[in-house]
Amino acid sequence: MTIDTSGRNVPWSPTLEEVAALAGVSSSTASRVINGSPRVTEETIARVNAAIAKVGYVPNRAARNLASRRTQNVAMVIPEQTAEFFADPYFAEVIQGAAMHASSSDYFLSLLIESEHEPHRTRQFLRRGNVDGALVLSHHSASSSYRDLARTLPVVFGVRPPGEYGDAVHVVDVDNVAAGALGTQHLIDRGRRRIATITGPLSTSAGRDRMQGWSDAIAAAGLATGAQEEGDYTPSGGAAAARRLLDADGSFDAVFIASAQMASGALTVFNERGLRVPVDVAVSTVDNNVFSTSSTPRLTTVDVHTSEKGATMMATIIRLISGEQVPAETRVPIDLIVRESTVL
């Protein structure tokens, strides 16, 4: 092995000075070219770029960070609700989208797990200049403590934090009311008239908003409000809610289920009880992932473009870090994908 056992990396890399010498300019000028300063001659730019290409120069990140007082680091803050968090492909997709975008930019995306015992430590870490910005992903109100952080550090939320705030908070999210309405309207369009719902946790804004969309669509169609049961975004939670729905009433011909994971659990219950999907009960849901494509039947769903959401969060924080004006709210588009759970 040629790994330096002192523990330091010693990758050979030319320095800015060498590049500058080769190009016949000062390192100040070479630096300007690298950082895209406007006031440099075309010719100088060409000479420096040629030198860079020739020696394969790559700037030293630490030196650059120290001099410029930036870190080129963005943290994705993740709550430590271990199991629940990563069992849901939703979060993995957001992270993936953000990581993809980071890889094509000049930024690093670091994963920061927030300890439940010392959440204060995480915020302190963020405030101490370790990162240029933070992406906050949390369904719960813990994120409210990040509103304060947003006053001293660029922060982008993946979920609208609870409470009051002005333009100081930047959010990237889908319109969950619209998502709920879209999934429900499709059931109405397929001729269903008694439409129940299995909601997400009503302690979350996404849970409440999707339910609102369901209820809005039903009201707009002049139908009677259907039954509702609350789930927790897991398959077993969806199964339990489906059982309660059937035990309480059972006179519905369709269900809008607020997540594909819950829908997969509900399908199991409908199957156990001898209900045919979509003949007896049509099912529409939200999330286009393995749970909606691997179920039997496959699920009609509102695609909320989760990976794109992650990419947009990253793009937004970069703009914020650069000092650009960014709208307080960015909407990720939604689409309906029709499959066998509503149409044979």
Added chain:
Amino acid sequence: MTIDTSGRNVPWSPTLEEVAALAGVSSSTASRVINGSPRVTEETIARVNAAIAKVGYVPNRAARNLASRRTQNVAMVIPEQTAEFFADPYFAEVIQGAAMHASSSDYFLSLLIESEHEPHRTRQFLRRGNVDGALVLSHHSASSSYRDLARTLPVVFGVRPPGEYGDAVHVVDVDNVAAGALGTQHLIDRGRRRIATITGPLSTSAGRDRMQGWSDAIAAAGLATGAQEEGDYTPSGGAAAARRLLDADGSFDAVFIASAQMASGALTVFNERGLRVPVDVAVSTVDNNVFSTSSTPRLTTVDVHTSEKGATMMATIIRLISGEQVPAETRVPIDLIVRESTVL
């Protein structure tokens, strides 16, 4: 907003010099205390630590990195097979484990997505001193190109890369042969005699090893080799393999399925064909995640402690970076979890 629109973070933070002044020592000595140098008086240590606590000092990472020529950054390299990669909770769990460990250490875990078009760019990036080490997660032979990287940068593999190599390659993984044997032996212990298998992709070592374990256990018990079909770790791939298994023969009373995702697809098929699990067919699998706990029936499985694997990878790379001697191979423990798919 008090965000500096120049784009720079200006978090107030005391400097080392201020800490040193407060403690009545030089910044050299303060630095030694912070870095745990052995040759400092107990009393000096106490004074410096008191000063640190008093002003809430946190070292500037960039300065430290520049001076010490380290980055405190570890990259998790992820292949860009987008959908497939993140649909599998396995990967998310590994990442989570690594991120947890990083958060409790002094290191950052960055996610680096390797572009399919320019994999060379990723390796170049890694070689140029942007990180102190890399964690490579790939089921496929693309990882072979990282064997070269491992000669100049500490690298830990989550899967044994193909080909020949000596101690220059560090791997953290479960013993997949043992995992296959454990899952299969349990079926034998439950009195099953005709045991089929649905394997992972045989292009991967994990796929081949788990199959080997299945075959070893059967041979050791003096039973006849059962039928086998290859899957791709997805539910639909598992379902397709189950269909082929039933169509070809169907005379098995148990199946060892190499992943819980595939098992969930297979259960659907058994159900369609009117086979009762575990009465007609007992099923054991690998991975203790939502796919094994949310299925009907719930799945007996070999827990391969995936999150712990991620944490161990991170711990290992840190030791490697520190210049410690680390065994070429670290085994993650496995356990059998018995559920209703093999026992009523």
Added chain:
DNA sequence: CTGAAAGCGCTTACAG
């Protein structure tokens, strides 16, 4: 055990 000094490799006012 401790300090003065040099240096890590860049960026950025300040002049010109």
Added chain:
DNA sequence: CTGAAAGCGCTTACAG
């Protein structure tokens, strides 16, 4: 448009 110079905040031989 370009260069000389200072400085970012640490670490680390080198002396003592």
